[in-house]
Amino acid sequence: MLTTELIRLLAFLVGIIAFAAGNAAYLVYAERKGAAFFQRRTGPKEVGPQGLLQPLADGIKLMTKQLLVPEGVDPILFKIAPIMLMVPAVMSFVAIPFSEQLTARHIDLGLLMIFAFASVNVLGLLIGGWGSANKYAIIASARVVSQNVAYEIPMLLTAITLVMATNTMNLNEIVAQQGGGFWNWNLIRLTWAASPLTPVAFLIFFTCMLCETNRAPFDMAEAESELVAGTFTEYPGMGFGVFFMGEYANIVIGASLVTVLFLGGWQSPLPFLPNSVVWFLMKMYAIIFTVIWIRWTYPRIQFYKLLNLSWKILIPISLFNLILTAGWLKVF
Amino acid sequence: MTLEVVDKSLETFVLNLGPQHPATHGVLRVKLTMDGEYIVHAEPVLGYIHRMHEKMGENRTWAQYMPNTARMDYLAALSYNHGYAAAVERAMGIEVPERAEYIRCITVELNRIASHLLWFGAFVLDLGGFTPLLYAFDDREQILDLLEAITGARLTFCYFRFGGLYNDIDDDFITGTRAFIKRLRSRMPMYHDLVTNNIILIKRLKEIGPISQEMARRYGATGPVLRGSGVNFDVRKHEPYSVYPEFDFDIPVYSEGDSMARYMVRMDEIEQSMRIVEQGLDKLPEGPIMAEKVPKILKPPKGDYYCAVEAARGSFGIRLVSDGTNTPYRLKLRSPTFSNLSLFSEACHGMIMADALALMGTLDLVIPEIDR
Numbered sequence: 172m173l174t175t176e177l178i179r180l181l182a183f184l185v186g187i188i189a190f191a192a193g194n195a196a197y198l199v200y201a202e203r204k205g206a207a208f209f210q211r212r213t214g215p216k217e218v219g220p221q222g223l224l225q226p227l228a229d230g231i232k233l234m235t236k237q238l239l240v241p242e243g244v245d246p247i248l249f250k251i252a253p254i255m256l257m258v259p260a261v262m263s264f265v266a267i268p269f270s271e272q273l274t275a276r277h278i279d280l281g282l283l284m285i286f287a288f289a290s291v292n293v294l295g296l297l298i299g300g301w302g303s304a305n306k307y308a309i310i311a312s313a314r315v316v317s318q319n320v321a322y323e324i325p326m327l328l329t330a331i332t333l334v335m336a337t338n339t340m341n342l343n344e345i346v347a348q349q350g351g352g353f354w355n356w357n358l359i360r361l362t363w364a365a366s367p368l369t370p371v372a373f374l375i376f377f378t379c380m381l382c383e384t385n386r387a388p389f390d391m392a393e394a395e396s397e398l399v400a401g402t403f404t405e406y407p408g409m410g411f412g413v414f415f416m417g418e419y420a421n422i423v424i425g426a427s428l429v430t431v432l433f434l435g436g437w438q439s440p441l442p443f444l445p446n447s448v449v450w451f452l453m454k455m456y457a458i459i460f461t462v463i464w465i466r467w468t469y470p471r472i473q474f475y476k477l478l479n480l481s482w483k484i485l486i487p488i489s490l491f492n493l494i495l496t497a498g499w500l501k502v503f
Numbered sequence: 504m505t506l507e508v509v510d511k512s513l514e515t516f517v518l519n520l521g522p523q524h525p526a527t528h529g530v531l532r533v534k535l536t537m538d539g540e541y542i543v544h545a546e547p548v549l550g551y552i553h554r555m556h557e558k559m560g561e562n563r564t565w566a567q568y569m570p571n572t573a574r575m576d577y578l579a580a581l582s583y584n585h586g587y588a589a590a591v592e593r594a595m596g597i598e599v600p601e602r603a604e605y606i607r608c609i610t611v612e613l614n615r616i617a618s619h620l621l622w623f624g625a626f627v628l629d630l631g632g633f634t635p636l637l638y639a640f641d642d643r644e645q646i647l648d649l650l651e652a653i654t655g656a657r658l659t660f661c662y663f664r665f666g667g668l669y670n671d672i673d674d675d676f677i678t679g680t681r682a683f684i685k686r687l688r689s690r691m692p693m694y695h696d697l698v699t700n701n702i703i704l705i706k707r708l709k710e711i712g713p714i715s716q717e718m719a720r721r722y723g724a725t726g727p728v729l730r731g732s733g734v735n736f737d738v739r740k741h742e743p744y745s746v747y748p749e750f751d752f753d754i755p756v757y758s759e760g761d762s763m764a765r766y767m768v769r770m771d772e773i774e775q776s777m778r779i780v781e782q783g784l785d786k787l788p789e790g791p792i793m794a795e796k797v798p799k800i801l802k803p804p805k806g807d808y809y810c811a812v813e814a815a816r817g818s819f820g821i822r823l824v825s826d827g828t829n830t831p832y833r834l835k836l837r838s839p840t841f842s843n844l845s846l847f848s849e850a851c852h853g854m855i856m857a858d859a860l861a862l863m864g865t866l867d868l869v870i871p872e873i874d875r
Binding site: 314 | 540634857858
C-alpha cells in the first residue's frame, strides 16, 4: 500500500514538472503565434514544422548562455530569486484537480494551499529586483509588491464568497458540485445556494488573476516601455529563462483556478457528454487564450490607477458581494 | 564619511533614462532625479548623434546640401526638402511651376500622414499596447511604396530640386494614392474604436501632462504640441507658402493642453492631410515640373534669407546667409522638436514616470532632428 502510494506520488511529481515545463515552453510559442495572429503576421515558422521546435531552440539558446552575475548584485538573492518564483508555481499543481482521478493530492484545504503558494511568488520577484541592484528592477519590484498586495485582497474575498457558497475548500468537491451541465457551473449558477452576483465575482477573480500573474494590461513587473525589462533587467541566460517559465506556470495555475472555481473543472458542459480531463484542458486553454488576447489588445494601465482600481472599486464590490452572499445563505 | 543629499527633506536618486531605452526611440538621454516614482527634475542630455549638419552646409555647394535635409527628420523628410528648396528658391528668385508645387504639396502631405501613422503606433507602444504599431506600419507601408515609385527612396528622400522636382508623377501614383486614401479612411474608424475610445488609453491621457498655452509659447513649441495647447498656428495657413492657400483644409486645435489633446490633433491632422492630397490630385494642373533657366551653378545674391514650412512635428525654419559664392556662408536650422523637447523638463515636474513617458511620447521626438 505504501509503495503504490509512493509510486503514484512519484509519477505525479514527474508529470507535474513535465506539464509545467512543457506548458511554459509551448505557451511562449502560443503567445508568439497568438500575437502574430492578432497583428496579422506569421510568427515563428522557421524552426521545425510551423515553428513548433522554436521553444526547443529558445531553450538551447538560454541554457548555453553564460550565467553572468553582474558586479554589485547580491549573489545569493540574485540566484535564488528565479527558483522562488518557479517552485511555488509548480507546487500549486499538487492541489489542482485535472480530473476526478487525476489529482496529485486530495487536499481538504487545497484552495488555501494554492493561495499560500501564490503569495510566495511575489517574494521571488521582490528579491530578484532587490538583489540585482538595478534601479529599474527595484522600481519594478516595489510596484509588484504593492500591486500583489492590493489584488490579493479582492481575490481572497471572492474566494471566500465561493467557499461560503460551496461549503468546502477541497477543489475536487468544488468541481464535483458543479456537475450535470453548464447551468450548474458557479459562473452562472442561478440556484438559491449562490448569490446573484457570482458573474461579477468571476470578473473580479479574472481581473485579479491577470494582475497576480503580472499580465498585461497589469504587467508592472516587466513594463518594457518604462522599466526596460523590470525585475528581469539584469538576468542573463537561464536565470531569465526560469523567471519566464515561472511566469507562465503561474498563468497556468491562475487559469486552472478560474476553471475549477467558476467553469466546472473537468465537468462536461452538457449532461450526456462524459466528464473528462479534456474538458478541463479545453476550458483552461480558452482562459489562457483570452489572457493572450487581452495582452495584445490593450495598452498598459498607469500604476496608481491600477491600485485605485483595486482599493476603490474591486475591494468594495467584492466585500459587498461577500456580505450579500452571507445574508443570502442565511435567509434561504 | 559624509553623505551628500541634494535636498535634506527628500531622498532622491538619479535614473538615467537612455541613451539606450525602449521609450526614447533613439539615443536621447534624460537624467531623471526621482523621488520614488515621482520625477523631481528632468534634464535631457543631447548630442549623442550630433553630425554638424549646419557646419556641413558651409562647406558644400547649395545643391549638395539637399540630401542632408532628409537626414534630420527622417520620418518626414520631404517637408525638410521642401523647406530647404523653398529657401534657396526665395534667395535666387526662382519661380516654381504650378504643377511642381502641387506635387510637392501632395507628396509632403503623404509624408506627413506616414509620419503621424508611425507616431501613432510608436506612441501606443510606449503605453504598452503593441498591436496598433503593426497596423499603423501596414498603412504606412503603402505610402512608402507610393513615394518610392516616384522619388526612388523610402525614407531619406531627395526629391525636390531648386525650381521643381526630380521626377513627374504618373497615373499609377494618382490611382494608387486615391486607393490608399480610400483605404485609410476606412481604417481610421477602426483605430478610433480600438485605441482612441479605449478606456485605459483615455485614463492614461486625459488631464495628464498639461502644457499651458503660456508655457508652449515661452518655449517656442510648434506643431501639434502648440495646437494641442489651444493656439491656432500653422505655417501652412498663417504664413502661406507653396500652393497651400489653394486648398481648403482645417487646422485642428484642442484647448485642453493635455496628452489627449495632442493625440487628437495628430489624429485629426491625418484626415486634413488626406483632404489636401485629394484636392491636390483633383486640381493638379498640366505643365512642366522644372522651372526654366535655373543656373547650373547657384550663386544667390548677398543677403539674409529665411523660410519656414510646417513639418510633421512643427514649423521647420531655415535661415540662409549668402555671401554671393557657391556655398552658403551660414546655414541655420530651426527644428521643431528641439523646442518641443525643451519644455519636457518643466512639464514633467512632479509627474509619475509612466505619465512622463506618455507626455514624452506626445511630443513626437525624432532624435536626429534634435541633434542635427
